[in-house]
Amino acid sequence: MEWLTKAFDAVVLDWGSALLQGALVTLQISLGAFSVGLFIGLLVAMIKMTRHGLLLRLANAYTTVCRAVPELLLILLLYYAGGDLINWVLAQLDQGPAPINGFMAAVVVLGIVQGAYAAEIIRGAVQSIPTGHLEAARAFGCPRRMIVQRIVLPEMLPYALGGLSNLWLILIKDSALISVVGYNELLFTTKQAAGSTREYLLFYLAVAAVYLLITLLSNLLFSRFDRRISRWMPAH
Amino acid sequence: MNFEWLGEYGRMMALGVMTTLQLLLIAGTLGFALAVLVGFGRLSRQPFIAWLSLSFTNLIRGTPLLVQIYVMYYGLGSLFVSFPLLRDSWLWPYLREGFWYVALALMLSVAGYVGEVIKGGLRGVPKGELEAARALGMPRLLMIRRIWLPRAIFILLPTLAGESVMLLKSTALASTVAVMDALGVANLIRNQTFLTYEPLLVMALIYLLLAMLIERLFKRLEMRLPVRNAF
Numbered sequence: 090m091e092w093l094t095k096a097f098d099a100v101v102l103d104w105g106s107a108l109l110q111g112a113l114v115t116l117q118i119s120l121g122a123f124s125v126g127l128f129i130g131l132l133v134a135m136i137k138m139t140r141h142g143l144l145l146r147l148a149n150a151y152t153t154v155c156r157a158v159p160e161l162l163l164i165l166l167l168y169y170a171g172g173d174l175i176n177w178v179l180a181q182l183d184q185g186p187a188p189i190n191g192f193m194a195a196v197v198v199l200g201i202v203q204g205a206y207a208a209e210i211i212r213g214a215v216q217s218i219p220t221g222h223l224e225a226a227r228a229f230g231c232p233r234r235m236i237v238q239r240i241v242l243p244e245m246l247p248y249a250l251g252g253l254s255n256l257w258l259i260l261i262k263d264s265a266l267i268s269v270v271g272y273n274e275l276l277f278t279t280k281q282a283a284g285s286t287r288e289y290l291l292f293y294l295a296v297a298a299v300y301l302l303i304t305l306l307s308n309l310l311f312s313r314f315d316r317r318i319s320r321w322m323p324a325h
Numbered sequence: 326m327n328f329e330w331l332g333e334y335g336r337m338m339a340l341g342v343m344t345t346l347q348l349l350l351i352a353g354t355l356g357f358a359l360a361v362l363v364g365f366g367r368l369s370r371q372p373f374i375a376w377l378s379l380s381f382t383n384l385i386r387g388t389p390l391l392v393q394i395y396v397m398y399y400g401l402g403s404l405f406v407s408f409p410l411l412r413d414s415w416l417w418p419y420l421r422e423g424f425w426y427v428a429l430a431l432m433l434s435v436a437g438y439v440g441e442v443i444k445g446g447l448r449g450v451p452k453g454e455l456e457a458a459r460a461l462g463m464p465r466l467l468m469i470r471r472i473w474l475p476r477a478i479f480i481l482l483p484t485l486a487g488e489s490v491m492l493l494k495s496t497a498l499a500s501t502v503a504v505m506d507a508l509g510v511a512n513l514i515r516n517q518t519f520l521t522y523e524p525l526l527v528m529a530l531i532y533l534l535l536a537m538l539i540e541r542l543f544k545r546l547e548m549r550l551p552v553r554n555a556f
Contacts, residue, residue, distance in 0.1 A: 153533075154529070154533065156490070156536075157490060157494075157532060157533045157536035157537070158494070158529045158532045158533060158536075159493075159494040159495075159496075159497030159498075159508065159532060160494065160497075161497045161498060161500070161501075161508065162497055162508055162511075162525060162528060162529055162532065163529075165512075165525055166522065166525045166526070166529065169521050169522065170521075170522060173521070258386075258387075261389075262388070262389035262390070263389070264389075265389035265391045265392060266389075266391060268391070269391075269501055276389070276391065276392060276395075280395075283399065287403075289395075289399035289400050289402075289403045290396065290399075290400030290401070290403060290404055293392060293395045293396040293399060293400045294396060294400065296392055297388040297392050297393070297396060300387065300388045300389055300392060301383075301384065301387040301388055304386075304387040304388075305383075305387060
């Protein structure tokens with residue numbers, strides 16, 4: 090009992106607001122990276138479906154590398170390379186070096202890694218749209234743009250949602266890797282808390298519970314959303 | 326780009342890759358064995374066992390592997406320090422090493438993720454085959470060993486190949502608790518040579534090759550299946 094009150098004091102009273110702040114940063118990073126990943130994924134999926142010679146090869150190389158090389162290594166590589174690239178561009182423009190914005194770097198790096206997986210999911214979803222629907226739209230003389238906006242994108246969503254929700258959960262967990270490059274998100278804050286209180290087990294278990302809470306809540310939201318957008322789908 | 330360090334650090338890199346492969350093999354085999362238990366547990370008719378395996382997979386899949394490694398290494402590690410009996414025992418040199426904590430965390434992670442996969446495979450085995458075995462009077466354990474599990478694994482080979490590549494990638498997290506695996510060695514070389522990218526790029530290439538090797542091995546295994554299955 091005494092241990093419990095001590096734990097409550099340390100985790101909630103002393104470090105509660107810092108951990109909450111860290112959790113918010115983790116969510117912000119993940120949301121940002123999810124959007125970047127979706128954007129890259131759509132782009133790469135389109136390239137893969139149109140089979141454009143050189144672009145196709147580049148797209149394939151990108152997905153192969155991102156799916157075979159450890160995320161941590163990619164994050165280290167992109168984090169440093171990205172900063173150097175920006176400073177190199179600035180130097181070409183006769184500007185001094187800019188401090189890297191850690192938040193943006195995290196979002197872009199995680200987004201690039203996610204994009205490779207998103208591309209495969211989106212491609213699969215687009216290909217599961219019944220061809221008849223597209224042919225019907227074409228028969229009515231719908232312009233290409235309208236077909237994409239009104240049929241392909243909305244019809245693809247129910248097929249893609251399962252994969253995308255998995256991707257979101259992977260992203261939440263991958264965002265913890267950003268703590269290795271020293272950006273102040275949830276796990277990094279926890280490291281500091283654990284180090285200064287010397288209560289390692291307590292704080293790491295607490296942060297595990299926070300991540301678990303985020304993923305369980307996400308599952309709930311995704312299954313609600315799924316029920317909403319697949320109302321009209323035929324029962325399997 | 327400067328690759329002159331390759332000669333000097335070649336031996337160290339080979340050792341790092343060996344450590345990565347050791348983690349892969351240990352966590353892969355032990356984790357797979359545990360995953361089979363979890364997979365059957367998920368299908369169990371006893372509510373407690375089903376609940377236990379479900380909670381385990383939710384726990385593993387719901388928290389970052391890096392946090393799990395920290396819980397093992399810093400959490401359990403700091404707990405062990407407070408037992409003088411353990412500190413004096415022959416176990417202590419092992420308990421201080423990050424390697425075994427990472428191996429344990431990876432093993433549990435494999436059990437969680439692959440357990441769910443195996444559950445799916447076990448469900449995918451045609452019911453008639455199991456009924457036929459039961460009709461012939463085959464004891465339950467023998468049926469599991471000879472028919473249910475092998476058939477499920479055959480169905481799952483492509484998925485298991487993907488999971489093995491995932492495991493290979495996960496082993497890189499060992500470097501965060503000072504284990505000299507492939508990525509750990511790359512980081513060490515970076516510190517000693519002051520080169521930012523080159524060691525990371527070389528290691529990325531090695532991971533890429535290892536991933537291809539794993540895919541190739543599984544393809545071979547698939548080709549050697551005694552039965553070409555009907556689906």
